[in-house]
Amino acid sequence: MGKDVIIACDFPNKIEALNFLDLFIKEKPFVKIGMELFYSAGPSFLKELKRRGHKIFLDLKLYDIPNTIRRCSRVLSYQYVDMFSIHASGTKAMMQAAMEGATREDGKHPLVIAITQLTSTDQQSMESDILIHEPIDKVVMHYATLAKKSKLNGVVCSALEAQKVHKVCGKKFLTVTPGIRFDMKNKGDQKRVMTPAQAKRAGSDYIVVGRPITQAKDPVAMYKKCVKAFVG
Numbered sequence: 001m002g003k004d005v006i007i008a009c010d011f012p013n014k015i016e017a018l019n020f021l022d023l024f025i026k027e028k029p030f031v032k033i034g035m036e037l038f039y040s041a042g043p044s045f046l047k048e049l050k051r052r053g054h055k056i057f058l059d060l061k062l063y064d065i066p067n068t069i070r071r072c073s074r075v076l077s078y079q080y081v082d083m084f085s086i087h088a089s090g091t092k093a094m095m096q097a098a099m100e101g102a103t104r105e106d107g108k109h110p111l112v113i114a115i116t117q118l119t120s121t122d123q124q125s126m127e128s129d130i131l132i133h134e135p136i137d138k139v140v141m142h143y144a145t146l147a148k149k150s151k152l153n154g155v156v157c158s159a160l161e162a163q164k165v166h167k168v169c170g171k172k173f174l175t176v177t178p179g180i181r182f183d184m185k186n187k188g189d190q191k192r193v194m195t196p197a198q199a200k201r202a203g204s205d206y207i208v209v210g211r212p213i214t215q216a217k218d219p220v221a222m223y224k225k226c227v228k229a230f231v232g
């Protein structure tokens, strides 16, 4: 898989998600299915998306004891997903368990990606709410290194950190970067943001774009604009 734009399909149900995806006639965008849509539409929806030709990033941000994560990752590895996410803060033991569980009998596995620090948090909220007093980029690099040692395929981080992650963990270690905006006045709850072109220059492998596409007047045109700016 190469550089791509992943659309965050943050819809409350399958009908709204399919109405949105039906707008795309020629393109088959890589889609991110988060908790809201997965919990409402269920695993059969993943099969349907695959049948329609989409690649799937299942973003459930798993976090639990290693045994539970191993078992859950095993289930996900047979659920048509190309990529899924777990929290790096769940420890190295938890990430290693995820890789063990995700690896099928033929040795293949979906891409397993670790969440470092949510792009909706910043230095201040990290210090006041989760009592982490290290600089945010040090925290992200620590989680990325831990994920690499646990043999994960990459991390979710802000595009602001992508370059450094590649420097520390190597070019093949994937950076999946949400917090993408064209209009910096419209950040919403995101704090660490970049444009698609800036993310490209920073070396992001995948950008995750939600509201700027899903709430655009013309989502297909906005998606194409993102692809042009990011993939070229």
Ligand code: C5P
Residues within 6 Å of the ligand: 008, 010, 034, 059, 115, 116, 117, 118, 119, 120, 156, 157, 178, 179, 180, 188, 190, 208, 209, 210, 211, 212
């Ligand atoms: O609408 P917006 O472009 O902000 O959507 C970003 C998507 O990426 C959301 O689905 C959000 O859950 C997800 N995400 C994120 N930050 C992370 C991990 C995932 O914003 N660290």
